[in-house]
Amino acid sequence: MLSAALQSKLIAIVPNTFMLMGDEDVATPYCVHEENQRPVWLKKGVAGYEYDCEVAVVADLPDVVETYKGLIRTALEAMEGTTVEGTAVELVEYLGDAPGYNLESKEYINISRYLIQTSNI
Numbered sequence: 001m002l003s004a005a006l007q008s009k010l011i012a013i014v015p016n017t018f019m020l021m022g023d024e025d026v027a028t029p030y031c032v033h034e035e036n037q038r039p040v041w042l043k044k045g046v047a048g049y050e051y052d053c054e055v056a057v058v059a060d061l062p063d064v065v066e067t068y069k070g071l072i073r074t075a076l077e078a079m080e081g082t083t084v085e086g087t088a089v090e091l092v093e094y095l096g097d098a099p100g101y102n103l104e105s106k107e108y109i110n111i112s113r114y115l116i117q118t119s120n121i
């Protein structure tokens with residue numbers, strides 16, 4: 001499952017990393033990731049999955065967000081061609097990011113988007 005593979009990579013970079021986020025107070029910096037999967041079908045059945053992934057980094061300083069964003073991109077792109085947590089990652093494509101600032105919480109955020117393809121092993 002890609003969520004477990006991403007969690008293991010991201011938590012090594014940002015210790016406060018979560019698969020989903022509720023309305024809880026979490027100390028910054030923190031990271032949240034979400035994946036939406038689509039099966040890749042062949043005649044014999046599901047050959048793998050294609051995932052739309054979003055990784056959000058939140059911190060009190062913009063430099064911290066930028067540093068984590070770069071480390072995360074490097075780590076996710078390095079997953080290509082490897083097997084992580086039982087998931088064979090075939091392709092990791094960085095699609096872009098959207099920086100932001102929350103006036104109420106006074107926190108900086110960056111949401112990076114990726115397309116990740118996996119195959120059944």
